[in-house]
Amino acid sequence: MVAEAALSELSAAPARPSRGLQVRAWLARRSEAVAIPVAAAVTGFLLFGIFLAAQGKSPVQLAELVWRGGFGSAFALGNSLQRAAPLLFAALCVALPARLGLVVIGGEGAIVLGGLAAAAAAQPLAILPAPLAIPLMACAALLAGAVWIGAVGWLQAYRGVNATISSLLLSYIAIAIATHLIEGPLRDPTSLNKPSTLPVGEAFMLGPMPGLGVHWGLGCGVIACLVAYVLMDRTTLGFAARMAGGNVRAAQIQGLPVGRLIVGFTALGGAFAALAGFFEVAAVQGTANGTLAAGYGYTGILVAFLARQNPIAIVPVAFLLGGIEASSGLIQRRMQLPDATVLVLEGLLFLVVLASETLYGRFKLFSPHLWAAKRETAPTPTPSVTA
Numbered sequence: 001m002v003a004e005a006a007l008s009e010l011s012a013a014p015a016r017p018s019r020g021l022q023v024r025a026w027l028a029r030r031s032e033a034v035a036i037p038v039a040a041a042v043t044g045f046l047l048f049g050i051f052l053a054a055q056g057k058s059p060v061q062l063a064e065l066v067w068r069g070g071f072g073s074a075f076a077l078g079n080s081l082q083r084a085a086p087l088l089f090a091a092l093c094v095a096l097p098a099r100l101g102l103v104v105i106g107g108e109g110a111i112v113l114g115g116l117a118a119a120a121a122a123q124p125l126a127i128l129p130a131p132l133a134i135p136l137m138a139c140a141a142l143l144a145g146a147v148w149i150g151a152v153g154w155l156q157a158y159r160g161v162n163a164t165i166s167s168l169l170l171s172y173i174a175i176a177i178a179t180h181l182i183e184g185p186l187r188d189p190t191s192l193n194k195p196s197t198l199p200v201g202e203a204f205m206l207g208p209m210p211g212l213g214v215h216w217g218l219g220c221g222v223i224a225c226l227v228a229y230v231l232m233d234r235t236t237l238g239f240a241a242r243m244a245g246g247n248v249r250a251a252q253i254q255g256l257p258v259g260r261l262i263v264g265f266t267a268l269g270g271a272f273a274a275l276a277g278f279f280e281v282a283a284v285q286g287t288a289n290g291t292l293a294a295g296y297g298y299t300g301i302l303v304a305f306l307a308r309q310n311p312i313a314i315v316p317v318a319f320l321l322g323g324i325e326a327s328s329g330l331i332q333r334r335m336q337l338p339d340a341t342v343l344v345l346e347g348l349l350f351l352v353v354l355a356s357e358t359l360y361g362r363f364k365l366f367s368p369h370l371w372a373a374k375r376e377t378a379p380t381p382t383p384s385v386t387a
Helices: 002-012 019-054 059-070 074-098 107-122 130-159 163-183 217-233 236-246 248-253 258-285 296-306 311-326 328-335 341-359 368-377
Strands: none
Touching (some): 059 311, 074 258, 107 296, 217 258, 217 311
């Protein structure tokens, strides 16, 4: 009887996975988030190569020009890093609301309003010293972006308006408002062919980072990504946001303030996007003009999706996309292609990345629970028991 009881307990107790299997399962779960986006990006480049070959152009030459124009020299690296800086902020405007299940694509409007707010605030702040005035200009940009994209969250949470549609429409409205103000009340009378606001002044311009030759927007963007990662993955507030994004009803039953979480994180994303506009004015242009609407907000959507809304992964992806955009002029000149060629490449990448979303959880290699199911169905040898 004792032997039979011991045998039943042995068969009922679940087998504890070995240490090696636990490590393999941990690696498998995390490698899926890297392998699938990388495969999607490679597929997008291959499709674009076929598109070029159909026009009689060489895909190999394209790859060479992308490398040379974006990464092949110190000048190219600096240009790529400078273009990556606003993409870091624009991608965070998409990634943070995405953790709550929202797709916000209106970062372009927040960038434009942030730059306009910074340029407009510089005029009354001219009497202040630069160490005090520059942070106040940044605060004006942050406030403009937070209010604009926070309104998207408010419409979603309290009026049921789809965040994707409202953010896109508000982006068009923001660009129209900025154009009206730049070409009207805030226009510098001396800006004839290119309407602009009054210059912020040499004293209020930000210099480059030491040793890089790239403005401080890059460093602040990397820090912003680190802060966003800690906020979303290492705090109770981020856990509450992820819970609300996973199941709104369950979050409400648990007493979480879902509406305030939605408004707060969309406002934070808008504030980050507006910082991109601030640095474009205070470190690159020196004034607010039509070049603020350069498409960084839309490229930031691709960056966020390629990074799987992971703030840490946004950094290398933004650098990659920044390098591709930095090489666009060289591609246009050497291959005799229109300037929209890089936009076609980015569009293909975006479509393939969206299609790849259906692949998650389908591969046994990345699914440890399927390994466990295989072990459970395998026949278990019966130990011999001596009565």
